[in-house]
Amino acid sequence: MRSLSTVVVAALMVAACSGADSRDQLVVATASSLAEAFAQMEAEFEAAYPDIDVALNVAGSSLLREQILSGAPIDVFASADLEDMDRVVEAGLAEAPTIFATNRMAVAVAANNPGGVEDIGDLASEGLLVGTCEPQVPCGRLADELLERAGVTASVDTQEPNVRALTTKLSLGELDAAIVYLSDVHNVSLGNVSIPESQNPIVAYPIAVVLETARPDDAQAFVDFVLTEGGRIMLAYGFGGA
Amino acid sequence: MNDRRFVKSPWWIVLLSTFGAAVFIVPLVGLLVRAPWSNLVSLLSGAFVLDALRVSLLASVLATVIAAVLGVPLAWMLARVEFPGRSVLRAFVLLPLVLPPVVGGAALLFALGRRGIIGEPIYEATGLVLPFSLTGVVLAATFVAMPFLVITVEGALRNLDPRYESAAASLGASPARILGRVTLPMIAPSLVAGLALTWARAFGEFGATVTFAGNLAGRTQTLPLAVFVALESDRDAAIAISLMMVTISLAVLLALRQRWWRSL
Numbered sequence: 001m002r003s004l005s006t007v008v009v010a011a012l013m014v015a016a017c018s019g020a021d022s023r024d025q026l027v028v029a030t031a032s033s034l035a036e037a038f039a040q041m042e043a044e045f046e047a048a049y050p051d052i053d054v055a056l057n058v059a060g061s062s063l064l065r066e067q068i069l070s071g072a073p074i075d076v077f078a079s080a081d082l083e084d085m086d087r088v089v090e091a092g093l094a095e096a097p098t099i100f101a102t103n104r105m106a107v108a109v110a111a112n113n114p115g116g117v118e119d120i121g122d123l124a125s126e127g128l129l130v131g132t133c134e135p136q137v138p139c140g141r142l143a144d145e146l147l148e149r150a151g152v153t154a155s156v157d158t159q160e161p162n163v164r165a166l167t168t169k170l171s172l173g174e175l176d177a178a179i180v181y182l183s184d185v186h187n188v189s190l191g192n193v194s195i196p197e198s199q200n201p202i203v204a205y206p207i208a209v210v211l212e213t214a215r216p217d218d219a220q221a222f223v224d225f226v227l228t229e230g231g232r233i234m235l236a237y238g239f240g241g242a
Numbered sequence: 243m244n245d246r247r248f249v250k251s252p253w254w255i256v257l258l259s260t261f262g263a264a265v266f267i268v269p270l271v272g273l274l275v276r277a278p279w280s281n282l283v284s285l286l287s288g289a290f291v292l293d294a295l296r297v298s299l300l301a302s303v304l305a306t307v308i309a310a311v312l313g314v315p316l317a318w319m320l321a322r323v324e325f326p327g328r329s330v331l332r333a334f335v336l337l338p339l340v341l342p343p344v345v346g347g348a349a350l351l352f353a354l355g356r357r358g359i360i361g362e363p364i365y366e367a368t369g370l371v372l373p374f375s376l377t378g379v380v381l382a383a384t385f386v387a388m389p390f391l392v393i394t395v396e397g398a399l400r401n402l403d404p405r406y407e408s409a410a411a412s413l414g415a416s417p418a419r420i421l422g423r424v425t426l427p428m429i430a431p432s433l434v435a436g437l438a439l440t441w442a443r444a445f446g447e448f449g450a451t452v453t454f455a456g457n458l459a460g461r462t463q464t465l466p467l468a469v470f471v472a473l474e475s476d477r478d479a480a481i482a483i484s485l486m487m488v489t490i491s492l493a494v495l496l497a498l499r500q501r502w503w504r505s506l
Binding site for chain 2: 065129134161165172173
């Protein structure tokens, strides 16, 4: 019994001391709206670089920013807005981010448009179930900007923590309309209502290597891939060019 | 009689139990160290926190009441009545205890959402939408917290000596009278402990709430949701709210310690 306990404790101590970075994956923090496009990015990158195993950490950009600022082991940051990336740069954890894609907003509706939404002004109707992202994430801030430019006070019923949760509930028919990205309409097969271009904010997506990465060369290779081959993939997934 | 002196305990037990204690203590110390003590009061008295507190208190108390009204009879059936499928039913009742709350929330959405198997007929008939409202928050909280009440009360009923109830029956008391004057008073300690646990679980619920009821400040944004949201934009507020929740929960647990803890 004594020898067993000694072995157990010794094993625990070895495991604890074997280095916090013993994972062999390249962790890419990916904003929710980039999920599908970056899954493709991951597949093509791994085909081109068989020695590198990419892992996507998908969440709202603000949550990813907090994780990076708290020292999470993240190698690359692809953000859905400039503000979250700027905070990371200010903290000295990234430098010279590059815009690799753009996007616009959309007023999406469930298939067959059960709520009968015709234009953005309908979002003010109390009888419709309308969703946006919470104002702390880029999608939410952009939704507010769109509504302000269009002069509409929407009757919002939920502000989801990330755009994926929003598109899921919309697809399920639990919401009548939601303000999401134009790329989401393309990727999740939703209907959408047209918005005047002048009112529609432009979204810029920056990407950068996180300076505390244990694998700077691999991280830079991924960023370079996104900036070259990645352009084609982003367009295929409904984004605009850089 | 079995209490060992500390110095005579095996070293490896002391070491492992120290790590075990650290699992619980270190995170709380982390909160205390990072707390914004200087403006704690102003952070906690803002509308953001007060709205979330109101939603959380309202929903958790309502959920506890529903859990008691439906849970005590259910516990009674599970403890006292032999019926086919009883063990299967008990497994279903225990399910929310092991199910990830988000899965619970998704299940509620598929069942009670506007296009859910039960939610759709309700919506067509009455126009009532269950998610995205306080009702949704209460439903989510009830789903995850009610098992605590049922299991605690069922255990207490099983351990109850049936002679007291038989004696009351032989003296001519009706079943309702027996329940009210003999059974419930005798299981009171367990019932209170069960209610406290149920309330605490309902108060802290997050995954099922955000998935089923959504998130809207003042209507469905509970305290845990407020912490999650604040974590991304105002970390000081997040820590302040977390401290408040830890304090409230600790207070409830410590209050239980004196009289009811033994019966858990």
